[in-house]
Amino acid sequence: xxxxADAELCMVLADALEALGIARGHYRVRVNNRKVLTGxxxxxGADDAHTRLIILRAIDKLxxxxxxxxxxxxxxxxxxxxxxxxxxxxxxxxxxxxxTGFLAAGDTDRTKVCANLRDLVGASHIGLEGVAELEExxxxxxxxxxxxxxxxxxxxxxxxxxxxxxxxxEAELTFEVHDxx
Numbered sequence: 001x002x003x004x005a006d007a008e009l010c011m012v013l014a015d016a017l018e019a020l021g022i023a024r025g026h027y028r029v030r031v032n033n034r035k036v037l038t039g040x041x042x043x044x045g046a047d048d049a050h051t052r053l054i055i056l057r058a059i060d061k062l063x064x065x066x067x068x069x070x071x072x073x074x075x076x077x078x079x080x081x082x083x084x085x086x087x088x089x090x091x092x093x094x095x096x097x098x099x100t101g102f103l104a105a106g107d108t109d110r111t112k113v114c115a116n117l118r119d120l121v122g123a124s125h126i127g128l129e130g131v132a133e134l135e136e137x138x139x140x141x142x143x144x145x146x147x148x149x150x151x152x153x154x155x156x157x158x159x160x161x162x163x164x165x166x167x168x169x170e171a172e173l174t175f176e177v178h179d180x181x
Contacts (some may be wrong), residue, residue, distance in 0.1 A: 003133050006031075006167040007140035007179050012051055013171050014150040026175040030154040035115050037155070039127015040102045042121070043094040054089040059103060059158050105155045110138045112152040116163045131168065145164060 010029050017027045037059075046052055058073035065073070074096045077088035091099070098120065105116035114135050120160035121127025134153055141151050157168050 003136040003167070004130070004140060006133075006169065007137045007144070009169055010137070010141060010151045011144050012148055013169070014146060017171060022173065022175075024149055026173065028172050028174055030157045030170050031134070031137065031151060031173055032153065032157040033130040033166060034131025034153055034158065034168055035126050035133065035166060036121060037102065037130075037158055038098065039121035039130060040098060040122035041095045042127065043122045044098050044122040046089075046091070046095070051089055055091075055099065056158060058089060059099070061168065062103060062156050065112070067103070067142075070103070071096055071100060091126045106153065106170075108148045108152065110134075110141070110148055110151075110153045117155065130166075137167070154180045 008071060013029045014027075037056075041047075041052055043056065046055060055074060058070050061073065062070050065078075065097075069078060072123065073086060073088045074091050075088050077086055079085045087174065102117070102120050105113055107113050107116070114131055117131050118132070121131060133158070138153070157170055158164075159168055160170060
C-alpha cells in the first residue's frame with residue numbers, strides 16, 4: 001500500500017510518545033494531505049504560485065491569528081497591533097469561504113473529515129487523490145487499533161511552504177508544560 005509508510009510513521013510516533021510516558025489524551029498526532037489543499041485551491045481557481053504562497057502563509061498563521069485573522073489575510077489584508085499592514089491574497093468571499101471551510105473540516109471522526117474534504121475538493125483530480133490517501137491511512141490506523149484520541153486528521157496542518165506535496169504529519173503535546181526553574 002502506497003500510504004503504509006505514512007500510516008506507520010503515525011503509529012510509531014504515537015507509540016513513542018506513550019513509551020516516553022505521555023499518556024493518551026496528552027498528545028495528538030495530526031495528519032493532513034497537501035494534495036487536498038491543492039485540490040481546494042484548484043476549485044477556487046487560485047492557480048498562480050504567488051497567490052498560492054500568500055494563501056499558504058495565511059493558513060499557517062491560524063494558530064496565532066485565529067480564523068478571523070486568516071480570513072483578512074485571504075482577503076484584502078490585515079493590520080497588526082503595531083500598525084504594520086500585511087497585504088492579503090485578495091480572494092473573493094466565495095473563495096475565502098471554501099478555504100476557511102477546508103480549515104474547519106477537522107473532526108475527531110477521521111471518516112467524517114474525509115467526507116468533508118471530499119465535498120470541498122469537488123471534481124479536482126489531485127484533491128480526490130489526497131482524500132483517497134487519507135482514507136487509506138485511516139484504514140491502516142483502524143486496522144492497527146489507533147483511534148482518533150491518538151491520530152487525528154487536521155486540515156489546518158499545512159506548513160507555509162510549497163514543497164510539501166503529500167501527507168503532512170506532526171505530533172503535538174496537549175498538556176501544560178511547566179518549566180523546572
